[in-house]
Amino acid sequence: MSKELLEIKNLKTSFRIKDDYYAAVDDVTLTLNKNEVLGIVGESGSGKSALAFSVMGLHNRAKIEGNIHFKDADIANISPAKLNKLRGDDMAMIFQDPLTALNPLMPVGDQIAEAILLHKKDMSTKQRRNKVVDLLNKVGIPRPEHTYDQFPHELSGGMRQRIIIATAIANQPELLIADEPTTALDVTIQAQILDLIRDLKEDMNAGIILITHDLGVVAEMADRVAVMYAGQIVEIAEVGALFDNPLHPYTRSLLNSMPSEDEAQDKLHVIQGIVPSLQNLPRKGCRFAARIPWVEESAHEENPELHEVTPGHFVRCTCHNHFYFPDESKEEQANGVS
Numbered sequence: 491m492s493k494e495l496l497e498i499k500n501l502k503t504s505f506r507i508k509d510d511y512y513a514a515v516d517d518v519t520l521t522l523n524k525n526e527v528l529g530i531v532g533e534s535g536s537g538k539s540a541l542a543f544s545v546m547g548l549h550n551r552a553k554i555e556g557n558i559h560f561k562d563a564d565i566a567n568i569s570p571a572k573l574n575k576l577r578g579d580d581m582a583m584i585f586q587d588p589l590t591a592l593n594p595l596m597p598v599g600d601q602i603a604e605a606i607l608l609h610k611k612d613m614s615t616k617q618r619r620n621k622v623v624d625l626l627n628k629v630g631i632p633r634p635e636h637t638y639d640q641f642p643h644e645l646s647g648g649m650r651q652r653i654i655i656a657t658a659i660a661n662q663p664e665l666l667i668a669d670e671p672t673t674a675l676d677v678t679i680q681a682q683i684l685d686l687i688r689d690l691k692e693d694m695n696a697g698i699i700l701i702t703h704d705l706g707v708v709a710e711m712a713d714r715v716a717v718m719y720a721g722q723i724v725e726i727a728e729v730g731a732l733f734d735n736p737l738h739p740y741t742r743s744l745l746n747s748m749p750s751e752d753e754a755q756d757k758l759h760v761i762q763g764i765v766p767s768l769q770n771l772p773r774k775g776c777r778f779a780a781r782i783p784w785v786e787e788s789a790h791e792e793n794p795e796l797h798e799v800t801p802g803h804f805v806r807c808t809c810h811n812h813f814y815f816p817d818e819s820k821e822e823q824a825n826g827v828s
């Protein structure tokens with residue numbers, strides 16, 4: 491039996507701005523296996539959420555090209571009825587901000603029960619209530635019977651995120667997408683929620699796409715990591731390979747921006763600048779070139795592609811072979827290294 495759960499091929503997701511379409515996800519090809527956590531990292535604006543929303547079929551007005559194979563469907567080319575059947579049943583998403591994802595006027599237990607009712611119409615009300623209480627237990631809510639009847643504003647941020655997770659896993663999805671699931675939470679609660687997601691993966695044998703800008707979270711949670719920049723995957727590898735041997739200049743800079751004991755040293759090795767806006771993205775050549783102007787133009791490919799450097803470790807553009815941090819070169823010169 492194939493391990494592959496999701497196969498994304500040449501996905502391009504474009505938004506209309508004025509009279510033109512601009513791709514926020516541009517030629518992304520990815521696979522996700524069962525029982526695997528794939529981390530997707532990148533700065534704000536790199537296209538992580540646009541990618542996740544495409545997989546969930548949540549874009550209303552975007553143009554989607556390419557293929558998103560999941561189960562026996564292609565989500566990029568699917569009828570709304572079939573999509574509704576998959577969503578919330580076979581695939582589910584945990585959003586960043588639990589407060590906006592919950593209905594403020596409905597007891598949280600009823601909200602979870604509603605997610606079950608949509609896909610399991612033959613359950614009695616009592617069975618559904620019992621199932622919700624079980625789910626609340628599973629996500630670590632201390633007094634599930636009592637919490638069932640509470641409203642979102644009566645719960646802490648961490649508890650609300652547990653409600654969102656309970657709703658997402660209510661129908662045992664095979665694919666779970668978590669988009670910055672802990673960003674809105676404080677550090678201790680973050681760790682608890684990540685532990686919970688890890689346990690659920692084991693429990694459900696699900697494939698998880700974990701979107702985050704936090705490499706610490708990726709290091710702890712992911713089996714493989716895709717690094718996104720300006721709508722493209724610039725590097726993808728198993729988590730150990732990526733942390734031990736980051737290749738793309740952008741990945742190297744991201745890793746250097748992780749907090750460490752020697753902060754003053756690291757700050758020198760972080761590339762400045764931000765992801766350009768959608769209308770200003772360079773569409774030709776290496777999209778990262780403008781942020782590393784000290785690297786010669788000839789180091790970049792004309793049409794940068796992903797190259798498999800070691801088995802399973804892919805990097806886009808040849809510029810990684812010629813890349814250095816400017817300060818490193820000064821240090822090397824000072825040390826007499828040519």
Ligand SMILES: Nc1ncnc2c1ncn2[C@@H]1O[C@H](COP(=O)(O)OP(=O)(O)OP(=O)(O)O)[C@@H](O)[C@H]1O
Pocket residue numbers: 505506507514532533534535536537538539540541703766767768
């Ligand atoms: N509905 C939309 N219409 C037009 N542009 C959009 C739309 N949604 C996203 N974008 C643009 O697409 C690009 C990618 O956005 P996206 O939200 O996917 O990035 P991200 O990596 O998830 O960032 P963040 O971490 O801030 O959520 C950005 O330039 C963003 O402004």
